[in-house]
Amino acid sequence: MLVEKISEMKSVTKRLRFEGRSIGFVPTMGFLHEGHVSLIRRSKQDNDITVVSIFVNPLQFGENEDFDRYPRDLNRDLEILREEKVDYLFYPSHKEMYPDGFSTTVEVKGITEKLCGAFRPGHFKGVTTVVLKLFNIIKPDRAYFGLKDFQQYKVIERMVRDLNLDVEIVGCPIVREKDGLAMSSRNRYLTDNERKGAVLLSQALFEAKKMFDLGINDVSKLKEEMKKIIQSNPEVREIQYIEIVDSETFEEKVKAEKGDLIALAVFVGDTRLIDNIQL
Amino acid sequence: MLVEKISEMKSVTKRLRFEGRSIGFVPTMGFLHEGHVSLIRRSKQDNDITVVSIFVNPLQFGENEDFDRYPRDLNRDLEILREEKVDYLFYPSHKEMYPDGFSTTVEVKGITEKLCGAFRPGHFKGVTTVVLKLFNIIKPDRAYFGLKDFQQYKVIERMVRDLNLDVEIVGCPIVREKDGLAMSSRNRYLTDNERKGAVLLSQALFEAKKMFDLGINDVSKLKEEMKKIIQSNPEVREIQYIEIVDSETFEEKVKAEKGDLIALAVFVGDTRLIDNIQL
Numbered sequence: 001m002l003v004e005k006i007s008e009m010k011s012v013t014k015r016l017r018f019e020g021r022s023i024g025f026v027p028t029m030g031f032l033h034e035g036h037v038s039l040i041r042r043s044k045q046d047n048d049i050t051v052v053s054i055f056v057n058p059l060q061f062g063e064n065e066d067f068d069r070y071p072r073d074l075n076r077d078l079e080i081l082r083e084e085k086v087d088y089l090f091y092p093s094h095k096e097m098y099p100d101g102f103s104t105t106v107e108v109k110g111i112t113e114k115l116c117g118a119f120r121p122g123h124f125k126g127v128t129t130v131v132l133k134l135f136n137i138i139k140p141d142r143a144y145f146g147l148k149d150f151q152q153y154k155v156i157e158r159m160v161r162d163l164n165l166d167v168e169i170v171g172c173p174i175v176r177e178k179d180g181l182a183m184s185s186r187n188r189y190l191t192d193n194e195r196k197g198a199v200l201l202s203q204a205l206f207e208a209k210k211m212f213d214l215g216i217n218d219v220s221k222l223k224e225e226m227k228k229i230i231q232s233n234p235e236v237r238e239i240q241y242i243e244i245v246d247s248e249t250f251e252e253k254v255k256a257e258k259g260d261l262i263a264l265a266v267f268v269g270d271t272r273l274i275d276n277i278q279l
Numbered sequence: 280m281l282v283e284k285i286s287e288m289k290s291v292t293k294r295l296r297f298e299g300r301s302i303g304f305v306p307t308m309g310f311l312h313e314g315h316v317s318l319i320r321r322s323k324q325d326n327d328i329t330v331v332s333i334f335v336n337p338l339q340f341g342e343n344e345d346f347d348r349y350p351r352d353l354n355r356d357l358e359i360l361r362e363e364k365v366d367y368l369f370y371p372s373h374k375e376m377y378p379d380g381f382s383t384t385v386e387v388k389g390i391t392e393k394l395c396g397a398f399r400p401g402h403f404k405g406v407t408t409v410v411l412k413l414f415n416i417i418k419p420d421r422a423y424f425g426l427k428d429f430q431q432y433k434v435i436e437r438m439v440r441d442l443n444l445d446v447e448i449v450g451c452p453i454v455r456e457k458d459g460l461a462m463s464s465r466n467r468y469l470t471d472n473e474r475k476g477a478v479l480l481s482q483a484l485f486e487a488k489k490m491f492d493l494g495i496n497d498v499s500k501l502k503e504e505m506k507k508i509i510q511s512n513p514e515v516r517e518i519q520y521i522e523i524v525d526s527e528t529f530e531e532k533v534k535a536e537k538g539d540l541i542a543l544a545v546f547v548g549d550t551r552l553i554d555n556i557q558l
Contacts, residue, residue, distance in 0.1 A: 004441060103389045104407075104441035109382040128383075136443040162383035164285060164415040 002089045006097075006137050009090050013051070013138050016052070021048035023166075025140030027131060031071040032080045035183035039144040040084045040145055042172055045176065051138050052081060053090040055097060059105075060126030071188045087235075090138065093236045095254040106132045108155050108162070115151050115252035115263050116274065119240055128159050135167055142168045146175070148182050151250065151263060152221035174275075176202060182275045189271040197235030198268045204229040205277040208262055212279050217256040219244045230266060240265040240272065247278060281357070281368045285376075285416050289370050292330070292417050300327035300529035304419030304446075305411060310350040311359045314454040318364045318423040330417050331360060331368040334376060338384075339405030343530055350467045351352055369417065376412065384496035385411045385459065387434050387441070393529035393551065394542050406431055407438050415444055425454070427461045429540060429555045435445050447500045453554075455481060461554045468550040476514030477547045483508040483521075484556040487541055490558050496535045497525045509545060519544040519551065526557060 003009045013097035016023055024043030028036050034272070036052075043050040054077060081089055105125050111117075112124040130246055135143065139178035145153045153171045175183045180202035181195075182249040190198055211222060223242050230236055244253050247261040256279055281421030282288045295302055307315050322329040333356060340346035353370070360368055384404050390396075391403040393530055424432045432450045439448055446540065453464045459481035460474075483505035490501060502521050509515055523532050525538040535558055542555040
């Protein structure tokens with residue numbers, strides 16, 4: 001069932017809670033792929049009711065980013081949601097989420113300044129603000145986030161703890177194409193040649209993990225190898241970052257340890273792709 | 280009943296909601312006076328259960344402000360709460376509210392930059408952050424704020440609307456001493472002579488309202504008169520601001536209109552006092 005109004009969504013979830021049903025929530029920006037589907041299936045496993053939201057959140061896009069061209073296809077999404085037997089789709093307008101006079105933001109400091117946060121000022125502030133709003137509207141028992149956006153997952157977790165929210169944040173494994181490319185709505189931007197080059201991101205991560213498992217923990221060596229792999233394709237326009245960091249604080253490491261995160265952001269053509277792997 | 284732990288407070292209010300009881304909430308920094316008592320009585324009128332919190336919130340004090348010397352007297356407060364038959368006192372430690380690693384803030388832009396916000400950078404950010412946490416812990420149906428802190432009341436109202444919270448924000452009239460001084464825990468700082476001078480704040484506001492009611496709406500004239508009254512006492516060290524503003528946007532007015540707010544902040548000796556009146 002499609003719900004567009006906040007007031008209606010609130011009364012639906014209020015009734016569900018009153019009936020004692022657990023609510024799982026999967027926030028998305030639409031253009032659903034198998035990554036989203038994995039979150040939905042996990043939510044359906046864990047909860048009585050699953051709510052998916054589709055909202056391309058302008059607050060989390062920078063001025064020169066791809067808000068306008070971000071892929072949208074509601075009919076295709078609806079088909080997937082029906083197939084997965086999702087109970088409710090929350091699909092609010094921008095006006096509904098950010099009415100005139102809207103002026104409140106929620107911000108997590110510290111971990112938002114690293115990795116993607118360093119290159120996308122305001123991005124995580126946009127994410128935490130919209131996610132808090134969605135949590136307040138839907139009041140889920142559990143919310144599901146893909147670990148492809150590992151930093152986002154940790155930022156949300158931090159917000160939930162700091163603001164004493166009751167929702168349980170569940171991080172779900174990255175879903176990959178057969179060749180290893182992490183699923184992302186933005187993959188749709190890639191030309192055929194770029195798509196071929198894009199596979200090197202995950203290959204570099206897998207290679208680094210293999211090296212680490214073989215005993216190489218020197219971060220500069222691991223990063224050097226990954227760089228070499230990624231830059232071997234001419235479609236790679238720019239490596240924004242390749243970092244090996246503590247997976248809680250996102251502080252850069254010198255010697256990699258079990259549990260650390262390798263994260264990268266790379267421009268393949270004009271498309272910014274991210275991926276990561278935990279050691 | 281005194282509750283110190285967030286987890287305990289949450290399970291208490293969860294049980295109450297489950298039983299279908301309405302919860303009224305009065306957040307305070309303690310050192311309770313008749314102003315607080317008026318909020319408590321209103322809450323008891325409107326709700327099945329009343330929760331009062333006492334927490335001197337470090338986040339909302341500036342570096343050179345009076346966090347350390349802010350008056351505290353738990354035993355006296357407990358007596359008042361017992362007398363008023365308050366159901367629960369939530370009395371968390373700083374560590375409980377801001378554990379290690381705490382790094383999330385909630386901020387309302389725009390209206391927080393005027394009046395007190397212009398002189399107390401970060402103050403309202405501290406207020407909205409702690410109030411949101413308290414709302415999330417207690418999940419009240421209604422929360423009560425004194426209109427002496429008119430700007431705070433409006434900022435909280437804005438946050439609640441923007442973040443889609445379910446709590447109803449109730450503003451309650453300023454409670455004054457017999458001579459007109461607005462009740463405030465900070466009045467306790469005043470020496471006898473300062474206390475005598477402090478009465479001029481409300482007298483200036485009453486005089487301006489009287490002039491307005493007589494047809495004088497020229498803001499500069501009204502402000503001039505208030506200044507003259509307040510400065511007539513040598514204990515007044517500094518007028519931080521006297522403003523006549525739109526009571527929604529806090530934009531300064533040239534011609535005062537019905538509904539506008541006259542707000543002022545004045546140092547009497549070392550003590551910063553605020554007061555206001557709505558035209």
